[in-house]
Amino acid sequence: MMVDVTFAVDGMVCEGCVASVQRALKSHDGVGSARASLEEANVQIAYDPSAVDLDTLAGAIQEAGFDVVS
Ligand SMILES: [Cu+2]
Numbered sequence: 001m002m003v004d005v006t007f008a009v010d011g012m013v014c015e016g017c018v019a020s021v022q023r024a025l026k027s028h029d030g031v032g033s034a035r036a037s038l039e040e041a042n043v044q045i046a047y048d049p050s051a052v053d054l055d056t057l058a059g060a061i062q063e064a065g066f067d068v069v070s
Pocket of ligand 1: 015
């Protein structure tokens with residue numbers, strides 16, 4: 001079952017950043033979709049909690065070079 005979560009993300013300044021965030025998330029098992037928004041400075045993720053947890057998702061964003069604001 002997919003669950004939706006939205007993270008506020010700091011540091012995205014162009015569509016390349018948006019693509020990087022989305023790619024970093026989609027490379028993880030258990031992520032159904034990831035849609036980042038430059039305007040809203042966030043990313044909406046649909047994920048399977050039995051396959052991946054929130055810390056892992058936040059870590060993927062940080063490893064891509066962006067800050068997750070909680
Ligand atoms: Cu960029």
